[in-house]
Amino acid sequence: MEHGSLSWGGRARFVGLVLEQNLTPRPPDACGGGIRGRGSIASRRRSLLLPLGRQITNRANALRLKFSMQLTFPELVTPPPANTLADPAAYRGLYAFHKYWGKKPAEPMRYLIQQLCPEGGLVVDPFLGSGISALEAIQLKRRVVGIDINPTAVRLTRMLVSPPTATVLDEAFRRVSAVAKEAILESYATAQKKPATHYVWRNGVMEKVWLTNGESRSRVELQPSEQDIALVERFASYQPQRLRAPRFFTNSRINSSPSLTLKDLFTGRALRNIELLLAEIDDLPDAAQEPMRLALTAAVGQMSKMVFAITGRGKTTGASSEKMEVGSWVIGYWRPEQHFEVNVWNCFERRVQKLIKAVAELESAQITAKAGQLPTVCAGDADYAILNDDCLALLPQLPNKSVDLVITDPPHGDRIPYLELSEMWNVILDEEPPFESEIVVSNAKERGKKTPAYNEAMSRFLEIASRKLTDSGFLVLFFNARTEASWKFLEGFNSSADTAGMTYCGCFPLVYSAASVVQDNRDGALRTDYGLVFSRAAAAAHSLADIPGWAFTLPTPKE
Numbered sequence: 405m406e407h408g409s410l411s412w413g414g415r416a417r418f419v420g421l422v423l424e425q426n427l428t429p430r431p432p433d434a435c436g437g438g439i440r441g442r443g444s445i446a447s448r449r450r451s452l453l454l455p456l457g458r459q460i461t462n463r464a465n466a467l468r469l470k471f472s473m474q475l476t477f478p479e480l481v482t483p484p485p486a487n488t489l490a491d492p493a494a495y496r497g498l499y500a501f502h503k504y505w506g507k508k509p510a511e512p513m514r515y516l517i518q519q520l521c522p523e524g525g526l527v528v529d530p531f532l533g534s535g536i537s538a539l540e541a542i543q544l545k546r547r548v549v550g551i552d553i554n555p556t557a558v559r560l561t562r563m564l565v566s567p568p569t570a571t572v573l574d575e576a577f578r579r580v581s582a583v584a585k586e587a588i589l590e591s592y593a594t595a596q597k598k599p600a601t602h603y604v605w606r607n608g609v610m611e612k613v614w615l616t617n618g619e620s621r622s623r624v625e626l627q628p629s630e631q632d633i634a635l636v637e638r639f640a641s642y643q644p645q646r647l648r649a650p651r652f653f654t655n656s657r658i659n660s661s662p663s664l665t666l667k668d669l670f671t672g673r674a675l676r677n678i679e680l681l682l683a684e685i686d687d688l689p690d691a692a693q694e695p696m697r698l699a700l701t702a703a704v705g706q707m708s709k710m711v712f713a714i715t716g717r718g719k720t721t722g723a724s725s726e727k728m729e730v731g732s733w734v735i736g737y738w739r740p741e742q743h744f745e746v747n748v749w750n751c752f753e754r755r756v757q758k759l760i761k762a763v764a765e766l767e768s769a770q771i772t773a774k775a776g777q778l779p780t781v782c783a784g785d786a787d788y789a790i791l792n793d794d795c796l797a798l799l800p801q802l803p804n805k806s807v808d809l810v811i812t813d814p815p816h817g818d819r820i821p822y823l824e825l826s827e828m829w830n831v832i833l834d835e836e837p838p839f840e841s842e843i844v845v846s847n848a849k850e851r852g853k854k855t856p857a858y859n860e861a862m863s864r865f866l867e868i869a870s871r872k873l874t875d876s877g878f879l880v881l882f883f884n885a886r887t888e889a890s891w892k893f894l895e896g897f898n899s900s901a902d903t904a905g906m907t908y909c910g911c912f913p914l915v916y917s918a919a920s921v922v923q924d925n926r927d928g929a930l931r932t933d934y935g936l937v938f939s940r941a942a943a944a945a946h947s948l949a950d951i952p953g954w955a956f957t958l959p960t961p962k963e
């Protein structure tokens with residue numbers, strides 16, 4: 405591995421996904437530029453070379469947050485050693501509660517925030533997703549502005565950074581159980597006097613009914629009885645009363661089309677039960693409503709007709725097996741010929757219990773940071789702002805040279821059409837996201853989301869972001885793309901007047917926990933993502949070289 409800092413001397417060109425680099429090695433002190441209130445570049449650099457945990461700068465002391473910490477998250481505020489990036493933990497607790505698309509591991513977020521932003525400094529994540537960066541920043545006592553265009557992402561993040569207590573959730577769940585459980589379970593009643601846990605359907609015909617057997621909870625598989633058929637017919641014509649019609653586009657990659665309705669995705673019975681739950685959630689105390697609705701979004705995929713049957717192999721072992729197992733809603737709106745209808749109450753209960761467990765684990769380590777808006781966070785009067793908007797519209801409102809670290813995982817070209825895939829969640833939350841402002845490449849022609857527009861938007865983001873950074877600020881992009889075209893936005897990064905002076909520090913491969921759900925297994929997908937680090941000051945971040953796989957060159961992603 406080559407050591408020493410490299411800056412992008414002029415344009416970098418990608419050819420066949422291999423970057424033709426025009427990288428000019430610069431001596432460590434080659435670049436000037438003041439560092440607002442943080443001493444000289446040399447001292448800044450020295451601070452980067454300090455052992456982890458001793459990197460509190462003068463500016464940080466001046467800007468020390470008014471975090472009202474009750475207790476800290478002891479295991480999380482401990483600076484992680486660089487090698488944790490090579491062996492990240494599986495998503496646990498609140499991070500595991502919802503299957504937001506494209507989640508990034510917490511370890512690199514934590515490590516880089518700790519390394520590249522002083523305590524009290526300002527972190528911005530303009531493509532926030534499920535909010536991992538925001539929580540990590542808050543735990544590390546940095547101020548943070550998180551932005552996402554997806555209401556689901558923003559509402560999940562707000563809960564993540566300000567979770568309800570287990571007591572509130574417990575009580576809320578008891579209340580929902582008292583009023584809705586019986587009515588819901590009645591819709592799954594069987595001749596055996598037990599509610600069905602699952603039905604197996606094939607091409608619209610019910611093939612099997614599953615129950616659990618008393619104490620042992622082992623599975624009983626039955627042929628559908630007349631009662632089972634009569635019950636399903638009772639709900640067959642159910643029309644959603646409060647859920648809005650979903651908005652889908654013609655996207656064969658995710659099996660969606662504008663004519664797709666909720667009735668295509670759910671049985672009438674499931675829709676009726678989902679709406680029953682929503683009605684009961686409306687009657688809960690304010691503090692409990694949002695987490696319960698979010699629990700419903702987390703469970704809704706498993707309540708749909710998109711849960712496939714795993715046959716011929718064990719679900720976890722992969723070894724051949726006669727036993728049919730329940731798959732999960734994975735990606736897109738594919739409705740398999742053979743699918744499960746899972747008991748809605750069971751799905752909901754499981755999710756809520758998972759949430760209760762996750763917040764109970766946190767309770768002994770509750771952190772109370774002050775929520776605010778963009779101006780109050782910038783002024784140091786609040787700790788965080790989680791904002792639902794187009795980042796290209798909001799970022800310009802940040803004062804120039806005010807941000808210590810932009811750390812973000814932007815949409816990767818045509819990898820994941822977030823809003824299209826989040827539509828079921830946004831329907832549950834009664835949100836109508838602005839599809840037109842999403843930065844993405846979509847196969848849905850009617851959206852007009854093509855690569856050139858994506859590249860232009862990403863270049864605009866880079867240009868604004870670099871203007872907002874302090875003279876010693878950093879930009880970290882988690883990125884990968886399957887096509888050369890999707891890397892193009894990096895080309896002009898160093899060429900415009902506004903972005904002049906950004907130095908490419910290096911990159912490292914992102915490692916995912918083998919135990920975490922990988923939502924995109926295609927070649928060139930998640931497992932080969934990179935963290936790319938850029939700096940306003942030259943020759944910074946030497947200590948990043950401790951990160952396993954760190955390279956001073958640009959990545960050469962595989963097709």
Ligand SMILES: C[S@@+](CC[C@H](N)C(=O)[O-])C[C@H]1O[C@@H](n2cnc3c(N)ncnc32)[C@H](O)[C@@H]1O
Nearest residue numbers: 507508531533534552553554794795813842843
């Ligand atoms: C790769 S995901 C982020 C995932 C995140 N790192 C996580 O761990 O969950 C990219 C995010 O960019 C958001 N996004 C797309 N266009 C946007 C825009 N114009 N402004 C703000 N956010 C946008 C998407 O909604 C999506 O949540």
